[in-house]
Amino acid sequence: DVKVTQSSRYLVKRTGEKVFLECVQDMDHENMFWYRQDPGLGLRLIYFSYDVKMKEKGDIPEGYSVSREKKERFSLILESASTNQTSMYLCASSSQRIPGGVYSYTFGSGTRLTVV
Amino acid sequence: GESVGLHLPTLSVQEGDNSIINCAYSNSASDYFIWYKQESGKGPQFIIDIRSNMDKRQGQRVTVLLNKTVKHLSLQIAATQPGDSAVYFCAENQRVQGAQKLVFGQGTRLTINP
Numbered sequence: 583d584v585k586v587t588q589s590s591r592y593l594v595k596r597t598g599e600k601v602f603l604e605c606v607q608d609m610d611h612e613n614m615f616w617y618r619q620d621p622g623l624g625l626r627l628i629y630f631s632y633d634v635k636m637k638e639k640g641d642i643p644e645g646y647s648v649s650r651e652k653k654e655r656f657s658l659i660l661e662s663a664s665t666n667q668t669s670m671y672l673c674a675s676s677s678q679r680i681p682g683g684v685y686s687y688t689f690g691s692g693t694r695l696t697v698v
Numbered sequence: 699g700e701s702v703g704l705h706l707p708t709l710s711v712q713e714g715d716n717s718i719i720n721c722a723y724s725n726s727a728s729d730y731f732i733w734y735k736q737e738s739g740k741g742p743q744f745i746i747d748i749r750s751n752m753d754k755r756q757g758q759r760v761t762v763l764l765n766k767t768v769k770h771l772s773l774q775i776a777a778t779q780p781g782d783s784a785v786y787f788c789a790e791n792q793r794v795q796g797a798q799k800l801v802f803g804q805g806t807r808l809t810i811n812p
Contacts, residue, residue: 615799617802621706623804624803624804625787625802626802627801640799672741672742674741686744687742687744687800689742690741691740691741692740692741
């Protein structure tokens, strides 16, 4: 079964801490994405990656960075966490190799991050 | 500045009634649309999709309608059940500088009254 795993369901961090959110997919997908989800704002794209060591900014990249050293793992990094980064973070992946696969996102269950 | 979250649109229906969830999309060049369902504590899950060369597509108990003239998408759920309670998102596929990405709407919370 297709699976995207986010390492933590809940995290509480202090302002100024460096935070790592990890995402692993077992489907050999090329594309991986990080979204944040806030009530009334839907899912907003932070960063995405179409290949190993490749990254592209999404719509709200400020305050975040990413790392994709291996195909199956896409990490989101908050260099210095702030309270306005309290949110639900969702990772997703998709494939370019199967017809229509680029559109078919598989999401993880999310990480709810609270910055205090 | 810090953004303030908006209230999530909600729709309440009686169990057994039909539900219609609406979505306005932004890009007239978008060629593909998807509806996702997100239950509490889970990530969004695919429900149904439609390409821009179609105006209607039916699945099991769900129908998606596309009106390109007014850039409007709707999801119809027949005979709504308690398990349909969730937040529903529409998404449009946009091509940006040769890359493709999904852009999501703000979501609608569907609650079922017994």
